[in-house]
Amino acid sequence: MKNSSSNKEDYLKAIYENNGIDQFVSNKTLSHHLGVSPASVTEMVEKLKNDALLEYKPYTGVKLTEAGLHITIKIIRNHRIIETFLYDKLGYSLHDLHHLSEELEHVKDAVFFDRLYQYLGSPDTCPHGGIIPTKENYHETAVTPLSEYQVGASPTIDRVMDDSSVLNYMASIQLSVGDTIHIKEIDTFNEVTIFTINNEETPHRLSHKQAQFIFSAVK
Template sequence: MLTEEKEDYLKAILSHDGINTYVSNKAISQFLNIKPPSVTEMLGRLEKEGYVETKPYKGVKLSSVGFRYTLDIIKRHRLIELFLIEVLGYTWEEVHAEAEVLEHRVSPLFVDRLDALLHYPETCPHGGIIPRDGVYEELYRTSLLAFNEGDTVTIRRVRDKTELLVYLSSKAMSIGDVVTIKRKDEINKVLEIQNKQDTVILSYSNAAVIFGERQED
């Protein structure tokens, strides 16, 4: 099993579609908040170990071995999140940090038993797909930024960002809620949405990691 740090790099690459395209070192650096020279050094190690492929001036992508390994990490993380909520009563903003710790410390046997206990779920508490048989494609990929003012949207997935989840919980907003896009402020880069009786203000960067389906009239 790789170190926690290396696994975090692999997840970061996959989160930037690093199976289909090359991801820049800058994007990885900003995502993980790690200095560029350290990123370059770590990617070099991962390439030597066969988990990634790098190309000058383009960046890095996962190798087939790296992709399969990363899917195992994602599966472990998301099953643990679901277990923590359904069995131990965690809230959805609490589970991510806990799962980040546990995902590096459980065995494949534990994951298989957990999967069976939870009846082989399709998605995690945040709406993310749980990978199976080497297949990984999120069910919901249209971010709130893609919708127009006046659209009614069902929230289907939120990327794991603890601060964002805490904020959404403070607004009583969760998966399955139906919201209305009230205003898109291109100058200040904020999105205003209506959720029940509450108005929720999102930065464009946060709105970009909340995904939904438009409700037809």
């Protein structure tokens, strides 16, 4: 079971990953992202607000304060450096990266992470396409979820969140970061997007929920 500190960090990371630097992230989005009840979100948001890590706007949501951003950048940076090391150097799959990275990101040695980052060649992004943030550069470049694209659009997959079901599905249809999809149809009743990948003709289906975890840098 995760301790209270880990739970708080999960919320901070979820807010960051949903562009909670520049805009407010709704409680509904956090509930969806973290797989927890709305009541749990409300309770944790109140704690983080009391810790001055979040700015809360009624009926709108939350975004990170300067103090919250400072803490979150370090957590995200450490996590993604570890992910890159595990993926590039040790051959872990995208699916297996997340939980081990969460364990290792709590190492309290800034020099270790700086040296590991340099050893990896100072990469700009992690294997999931998220930026490896610094104090100067901490805005995600891929912030538009696939759920916002319409029929006829051809967005590139630039980032995917660490969600097991989404990563497993992407692997099953051989969809990867860097691929381009072509949206052929949107079934609004069933909340499903039908698309092809790159130059292939085989149609695939993506639920609205899954599409909210995959991002493109093109608006």
